[in-house]
Amino acid sequence: MPTSDTSPLAGKHALVTGATRGIGRECALALAGAGAHVIAVGRTQGGLEALDDDIRSWNGPRPTLVPLDLTNGDGIDQLGGTIFERHKRLDILVHAGAMLGGLRPVSHIEPKLWDKVVATNLTATYRLIRSFEPLLRASDAGRAIFFTSGRAVRPKAFWGSYAATKAAMDALVRCWADEVENTGIRAVILDPNTMRTKMRAEAYPGEDPGSLTDPAEIRPMIVALAQAADPGLPVDSVKFSDWKASNVAAPLAST
Numbered sequence: 001m002p003t004s005d006t007s008p009l010a011g012k013h014a015l016v017t018g019a020t021r022g023i024g025r026e027c028a029l030a031l032a033g034a035g036a037h038v039i040a041v042g043r044t045q046g047g048l049e050a051l052d053d054d055i056r057s058w059n060g061p062r063p064t065l066v067p068l069d070l071t072n073g074d075g076i077d078q079l080g081g082t083i084f085e086r087h088k089r090l091d092i093l094v095h096a097g098a099m100l101g102g103l104r105p106v107s108h109i110e111p112k113l114w115d116k117v118v119a120t121n122l123t124a125t126y127r128l129i130r131s132f133e134p135l136l137r138a139s140d141a142g143r144a145i146f147f148t149s150g151r152a153v154r155p156k157a158f159w160g161s162y163a164a165t166k167a168a169m170d171a172l173v174r175c176w177a178d179e180v181e182n183t184g185i186r187a188v189i190l191d192p193n194t195m196r197t198k199m200r201a202e203a204y205p206g207e208d209p210g211s212l213t214d215p216a217e218i219r220p221m222i223v224a225l226a227q228a229a230d231p232g233l234p235v236d237s238v239k240f241s242d243w244k245a246s247n248v249a250a251p252l253a254s255t
């Protein structure tokens with residue numbers, strides 16, 4: 001259970017997408033462990049409730065659970081309105097929700113699947129920025145963390161829809177970060193490298209999961225980024241492996 005010494009984010013409101021499993025869930029646990037009120041977004045009710053149970057088991061700040069499909073742009077707008085009514089601001093946005101969409105040659109991607117991957121990985125990012133920029137502006141120091149992939153800069157056969165949408169998301173976030181440079185908002189584009197999650201298993205089904213990084217290892221980095229004084233413009237992505245190498249002694253948030 002966090003103590004006042006370990007609650008640097010007490011009083012902050014943090015929205016996390018992809019909070020039902022994998023990396024997003026670990027981000028939500030990290031932020032709650034540091035004292036933030038987490039607004040957890042995902043489609044799987046059971047995943048949201050499991051997150052709630054975990055946080056409540058150590059008397060953490062009760063999260064707000066939001067079952068929402070990220071392709072529902074109106075739903076994102078409504079969520080923005082609700083957060084404004086209740087809290088007047090958003091301090092931290094962590095956007096981890098995304099889909100792989102399978103691996104296949106570009107010429108074999110079904111139009112429906114293409115549209116779904118674009119809606120989930122790219123259009124949702126635009127809708128989140130559109131709805132939450134005013135709330136992040138209302139914070140003393142709004143921090144927005146977006147998860148990218150090495151495939152955005154190192155595209156490879158069969159990764160077309162995922163690589164293209166991640167590259168486009170990075171470009172969108174860079175443009176936005178430039179637009180809000182004169183505000184307190186700072187955006188970070190974070191490459192988690194290779195982590196043991198459902199998405200990774202979908203991409204590499206034959207891989208030994210034991211050879212991959214436990215996504216819980218991302219926790220201290222997320223807490224650090226959420227309170228970074230000024231990370232500057234996201235000209236390059238920030239890599240988990242680089243951060244880990246220079247923060248080897250950083251302890252995991254206790255949960």
Ligand SMILES: NC(=O)c1ccc[n+]([C@@H]2O[C@H](COP(=O)([O-])OP(=O)(O)OC[C@H]3O[C@@H](n4cnc5c(N)ncnc54)[C@H](OP(=O)(O)O)[C@@H]3O)[C@@H](O)[C@H]2O)c1
Pocket residue numbers: 017018019020021022023024041042043044045047068069070071095096097098099120147148149150191192193194195196197198199200
């Ligand atoms: N794992 C890796 O090695 C790796 C490497 C590079 C980048 N990344 C990036 O890291 C982020 C997290 O990935 P992960 O590996 O943790 O993936 P994951 O285990 O598959 O989790 C994906 C999350 O996104 C949510 N999501 C997917 N589609 C959604 C939709 N339409 N509406 C709402 N939520 C949706 C899922 O929740 P529901 O299904 O409950 O909605 C789930 O919580 C992603 O942006 C991914 O691209 C991961």
